[in-house]
Amino acid sequence: MTIRVVVWGENVHEQTNAVVRGIYPNGMHACIADALNEHAAIDAGTATLQEAEHGLPQARLDETNVLLWWGHAAHGDVDDAVVERVAEAVWSGMGLIVLHSGHFSKIFKRLMGTPCNLSWREAGERERIWVTAPNHPITAGLPQFFELESEEMYGEPFGIPEPDETVMIGWFQGGEVFRSGVTYRRGAGRVFYFQPGHETYPTYHDPMVRQVLRNAVLWAYNGEPRLTAVTDAPNRPVEKAPEKITARGPRLHADGEEGFR
Amino acid sequence: MTIRVVVWGENVHEQTNAVVRGIYPNGMHACIADALNEHAAIDAGTATLQEAEHGLPQARLDETNVLLWWGHAAHGDVDDAVVERVAEAVWSGMGLIVLHSGHFSKIFKRLMGTPCNLSWREAGERERIWVTAPNHPITAGLPQFFELESEEMYGEPFGIPEPDETVMIGWFQGGEVFRSGVTYRRGAGRVFYFQPGHETYPTYHDPMVRQVLRNAVLWAYNGEPRLTAVTDAPNRPVEKAPEKITARGPRLHADGEEGFR
Amino acid sequence: MTIRVVVWGENVHEQTNAVVRGIYPNGMHACIADALNEHAAIDAGTATLQEAEHGLPQARLDETNVLLWWGHAAHGDVDDAVVERVAEAVWSGMGLIVLHSGHFSKIFKRLMGTPCNLSWREAGERERIWVTAPNHPITAGLPQFFELESEEMYGEPFGIPEPDETVMIGWFQGGEVFRSGVTYRRGAGRVFYFQPGHETYPTYHDPMVRQVLRNAVLWAYNGEPRLTAVTDAPNRPVEKAPEKITARGPRLHADGEEGFR
């Protein structure tokens, strides 16, 4: 089994900010892909905002099992058509892992149906991430907690729907808390949001963070053939009803007519 | 206590289809509002697609506790700005009850983050709705099940996120099942989807259906002052951190700068 | 409307520990009941371990809308029959609010189906409780966070099922986090667990804590007539099937026979 993964990176601050370039000389996406490729079953490549169709043409999404998404400064530059394409891929079975400032990405907001907002502070403070669901596939092999000496504070309330599962909660030195690891199912696709990853800190070099990312890919992987027609609303006519019935009463739709959308 | 309710009706088939007009001579929305006004604590008015801003200007939403939504043929004609306005009202605490073909309304899809699709058949068949959560506020006073002699079949799979609660499941004569009553929380707003209500049948004259609608309004009502700034992501600067900390490390943002969106 | 509430207190450390008696001279249960009675719609009394049937005979539970439970040193002394009686009351519609060390009470473990364990430290450290669900009925009127200058540390992982809703999360000075306010539905009864309340600190004198308790009572209240026969598994014989069917095939049970349990 090989899990085909694409790490999508906005790739803006790596080009414009010397601090970020210093930490991630090949881009954050490359660093994250490297972390994933340490697992034998994962084959991770990258895509960036600047590529044609942001590196996510339909054909590539069709063969992607899990997509990771890191964006920050240029959420608004992501083409709506690509966002919708990614959403359909998720509903049809592709896994999606949204990272850090990706909480405000179009795709995360699209799939959550909520503002996905939070409070924040950029102070290099210490974060301690607690595992609330030991031995969950995403927390496999982790200690009870791990620490990041410097992270951006993300604080509650986090404007998300009630998660299917809360698997990690972050403690911040400045006094805040945050649901740092939460899961959702959207159609046949599994979605994981993971809070660490501010670009001016070396978060994606941290061994614990890298393990979480690998775990999350394994968890989000759905080996079944992708669903098709995931937005269709098919008519099942009377003669194909599982139980024999006879039509009666007034109707809006003639035989074979499509429903309204 | 008075619960201020607006019943939003698309008001299309009532104007164009004699069958529908025969059943609902004043419009479906008026019939639904009448059902609600049978409860002393509810004060229900109506709004329609054809009114300015679809009858939902900001000032009216601001003073609405619960909004009901019935649409079918003209989902695409609803202005995106109004949809977003309603979404923000829900996040800030307004209740929302989505009816029948409203599963494909822009507002429901917006809040769910999924296709909200289903299979369907217009055959006048019998539906029997089972209460799966007895004594839930939405099912209060209902028998174990109630029947609608003719309803449109809506069949699984229903393309929604896992509901917070499944309070009713429908059985159809033709052999299908459907999660006919499901609840969600989106921000501070409660959302209820209720499946019955095809316009060529007298569903909203049914006493059980009317009771569910009144129950749902009481359940969805949030008496607290509406939240403000529900999409903001406020910076909490170092000097306002709950615990005393000192900023350190590199930063992207200067003091007082807004975050990226 | 009057909400009839019983505050159940173990009433052990108030008798044996001078510090606790000093803070709660009339017992913790009395202090909590006083907090509730500040709301005009609530009529709260008390019950203690030492009373006959622990103060919870069937007749009293039958007329109780919401029960609060504080216990710590004597969980094992609570009669199993009373625990089962309370469980049935919850399933039939009574609200239950479990406080602090009540995480290890028989009734909470009975209703959760999990160990309900946690880590702990008694160091008088500061706790800051963050609201994760603003404008939820339980958090109504609260600020973004409130602080308790001294609380017992309760740390994750908390051995509970995934909550229906996580409405508050606690930050501890010593570095831990905890899901401090979580909700569940069990049958027709709503259940709320609230973490603060160590007996050697004046927690139940805190205005924010008192507000949460009042809010939780309003939220947990179910005004419907209590369900009956909540553990029965009724046979619905062929002649009473909603749809006409004819029995066929081999059977284990003769007509009118009860099912196995």
Add this chain to the structure above:
Amino acid sequence: MTIRVVVWGENVHEQTNAVVRGIYPNGMHACIADALNEHAAIDAGTATLQEAEHGLPQARLDETNVLLWWGHAAHGDVDDAVVERVAEAVWSGMGLIVLHSGHFSKIFKRLMGTPCNLSWREAGERERIWVTAPNHPITAGLPQFFELESEEMYGEPFGIPEPDETVMIGWFQGGEVFRSGVTYRRGAGRVFYFQPGHETYPTYHDPMVRQVLRNAVLWAYNGEPRLTAVTDAPNRPVEKAPEKITARGPRLHADGEEGFR
């Protein structure tokens, strides 16, 4: 990878009822184990009520990845100590699949915290099971629905907590519906309840049912080392607090003392 599975069968009606013996000459548990062993990664054995410790000594549970449970006539004969042992195994990471009349087993009620009751009818009627979560690991490869020509009717309301996921819903010829496939997480263990399987019908010979069972085993499998001390509530003393703090205020517990239970 080999998934070690034990199929627990009550093995009563196979011995006492000629119809059941005719359908399952080697016992229902053997038939179910055969279905599982058709998958190369699964190594399934059996255990029965009549064996010492019901075939579930601690050493065997320790090496079991997933346990399936079928019981009906003799729930009361299952030793409470074995039930608690199984519960701890689930919390520590063992998967559990509860079948049909196992809804009333001690272990299922223990893990749910609710009555787990339902209504029922033994009439050989047709059931049609709809997939509500296409491409979920448990429904992988299934058609939209499958039919069992004869099953015992199990009807709502089903006295369970709100499921983490509802993956299948059953339609019954006599007019009822049932949440036929529901999932839960309890500690590190995944739990699946699957409704079909009345002993007087050949349900476990059905190819679709057998596929669901295999799928469920793969889904419930947790390859991580089993958690230990899953019911402990460890004290984390001041000197081991992640952040440096100083103890202050009154205390109940001396250093090193255990907490109350």
